[in-house]
Each structure stands twice: as structure tokens, then as C-alpha cells.
Amino acid sequence: MVQKSKKPPSAAKIAAPVAPKRRGRPRAYEPDVALGKALDLFRRDGFAATSLDDLSAATGMNRPSLYGAFGDKRELYIKSYQRYRDDARAAMVDIFRADAPLRERLERIYRIALDIYLSGESGPRGCFTVMTAASEAVSDPDIRAMVLEGLTELDKAFGICFRHAKERGELPDGADPAALAHLASATIHTIAIRARARVPRRELEAIVKGAIDLMCRAN
Amino acid sequence: MVQKSKKPPSAAKIAAPVAPKRRGRPRAYEPDVALGKALDLFRRDGFAATSLDDLSAATGMNRPSLYGAFGDKRELYIKSYQRYRDDARAAMVDIFRADAPLRERLERIYRIALDIYLSGESGPRGCFTVMTAASEAVSDPDIRAMVLEGLTELDKAFGICFRHAKERGELPDGADPAALAHLASATIHTIAIRARARVPRRELEAIVKGAIDLMCRAN
């Protein structure tokens, strides 16, 4: 159950990613890259339209291995979503924490977001949080909770951003950081959706620019 | 192939919805209400997770009748989407055309939108355009075109709204109607997504209020 139950208890403290000398037949796949492939498929087609055969083919693992490594399809979807969130957070956290002017921070956040949403060999894949909200979230309480967490996490990050900017005098006194944060999230959501409709990057950047102009001049 | 090939050519000009005296066994269903039921299902579960059996049960039509009336599953989905768009347009067009103050128009539009997104017996169903963008739009060009049309139609309606308001002096000279329209659409999208994550109406209304405040005070 525990993520990394590799090392025998007698192992040295230092080594974590060294070869742990597992007992049986070695794995023919790397769990991390396999999960990445699964995520790619789920992001493109969604939960219901992605079959275990598809996943098996994409990961190179046969079905029993898939099942043994990640559990059933739903569990794999959940793990894929967590992986997506981890990646997205890792890509943005530095920018959210950075001590740069508001406009610059927003520009960098949206650039990263567009990179994520527009990537994909067979068309742009959008935002997995939005996709999951649009599909499984209504019927599956656990997944819905994760989605809600993803949405509020973004709201909060933007909220801190705008509160910080207001304290530094980058925004007028009347500015409402919470409302601005919701607008910043809304802009994320709208470009994620439009990306999947294959709106070209140019146009999405124009939408972002308009939104940033409004948010930076808010009163 | 033609939508309404009911009347014999000798029929009177006046009568369109009167009983057309069809030749064979009468239909046991009303196409309009059946399509409405199908739309309900598709909106809740999406294309892939809705089976023909589900549709058959919900509409009361058996599978061959479904097929005969609407074509295969994909065609039924497309017709459902068109129905959704028609309904949504019908619910909003009067407000977009009305000659009321900007703030009031926006408030009314978002109230209608929330009504649509939050309705549904088994949980809120969100916006079908957004759902379709999040699922079939990447892989199906025809559906993608419809989604894109839906997105731009909303942008345009809001655009006219803001341009009108600017001409009437409700917005400062520096205001950018196109950018505001994108923000208004973004607000639609964000509440549609959050609705499916079961964010309560109260919170959605607060988000809408914050957005309206910003849009009406835009400079």
C-alpha cells in the first residue's frame, strides 16, 4: 500500500533510488513512465472512452500487470489525475512563489498553462481537471472531491497572488483579491476549453492578454 | 432526408402542426420529448458512458425505433446538442436583445445560465457545450465545429452587449468590448465547470457578482 516499500529495513539511510535488490522477476516497465502514458490517453479520450486494451497498448504492460501495479481502471484514472496535478503544481509553484510584478507573474502562469493545454500529439488536450469535472465528477464522489480540491487550490494560489500585489500597491485599494482570483481561474478554464476546440494559440494568448490587462488595472 | 416531409403537396398552406394523416402505424413516442430525455442522459454522463440501452430505457423507445428516428448514437448526440443549443439560445436571446442597463442584462443572463447548469434530478449537469468540448471535440471534427460555433456565438452575443453599453456611455471610453466579452464567457465557463463539481449556487452567485462588478466598472 505504501508508495515506496522497496528497501529492506537494514538498508543504509542514504540510498533511496539505488537498486533495491527485489526478490522476484524484475519489472519490464517503469511505473512512472507507464502512468504518464496512461495519463496521456485519459487526457485525450476521457475515462469512459479509454479501454484497458488502449491503456495496455500505450503502456506496454499487459492487462494483469496493469491491474497489479495500479488497481482497476478507476484507480488508474485517479492515480493519473494525481500525477497530472502534481506535474501542474510543480510547473507553477515557483512562479506563484516568485517575487515578481503581478503582470509578469500572471503572464508566466498563463504561458505554462497554455503549454500544458496545447501539448499532445493528436491534438491539444486541455486541462484534466476541467475534463474530469465535465465527466466523472457528477457521479463519483471521490473524484468530485479531487476536482473540487483542484479548483480551489488554483483559486487560492491566485488569491495569494492578488493579495500580495495589493499589499505592494500594485492594485488600487478597492480591488477585491478574491474576485480577481476567480476571474484568473475563469480565464484558465476558458482557455482550457477553447484549446480542446482547437482555437489556435494566438487567439488564446489574445484572450489571456485582455484578461491580464483588466486584472492589472482593476479597481 | 428533409426534416419535414410530412404533408402531401396538395395540403393547405395554413396547416403545419395539424394531424398530417400519416399512412402506417402511428408512433408511440413524441420525437421532441424523446430527444429531451436523450439530452438529459447525455448531459449527465457524456457520450461514451451513455449506452443505447440507457437511451432506450429513458426515451421509452426500443433500439430500432431510436435508430430509425435519430440515426446512430453519434447522430443522436449531435441532434441532442443542437436541441440544447436551441433551448439555451431561446432562453437568452430576449435578454441579449433587451434594452436594459448593462448590469441588469448580465444579471439576468447569469441567472438563466445557473438555472440551466444546476438543473437535473441526479446532480447539476453543467453546460453541454463545455462538456462536449471536454470530451468528443478533440477527436471528432464535426462535433468540434459545433462546439466552436457555440463558443463564438456566446462571445459575439456578449460582445454586442458590451459594445452597446459602451455606446450608451455605461462603460468608460477605454473599455475593450471584445476583452470584456471573453471575460463574460469565461465566467460562464467557470460556473459551468464548478456546477458539475457541486459547488453550491450561493458560491456561484458570488463569483458571478464579483465578475459583474468588475465588468461594469471596467476601464
Place this chain on the structure above:
DNA sequence: ACTTTTTTGTACCATTTCGCATTAAATTCC
């Protein structure tokens, strides 16, 4: 060399899914 452990690979099963072929029913036209 033999046992133990872990993973792989093949094959299978029950169920679901979509689509259609065929027959039975209900209505109008003659």
C-alpha cells in the same frame, strides 16, 4: 541445484455494447 518470490504472458469468462434482420401490430388507402 532447488526453493521462493515476483512478474509476465496467454487465454479465458461473463457481460455489455452497437447495430440490424425479421416478424408482428396498427393505421390509411382502395
Place this chain on the structure above:
DNA sequence: GGAATTTAATGCGAAATGGTACAAAAAAGT
């Protein structure tokens, strides 16, 4: 009343789907 026409109802069938049983394979321990 009988032919023609349109729809309903039953049910089939081929394929796909999620999941698992079971034996072979590959490594470490003894």
C-alpha cells in the same frame, strides 16, 4: 375487407469490454 405502409417488438450476432485464473519465466535466497 384486403393491400399497402409505417412503426413496434423481439431477439440475434459479432465485437469489445473489464476483470481474472493459471502457467511459464526470471530473478534472489539457501
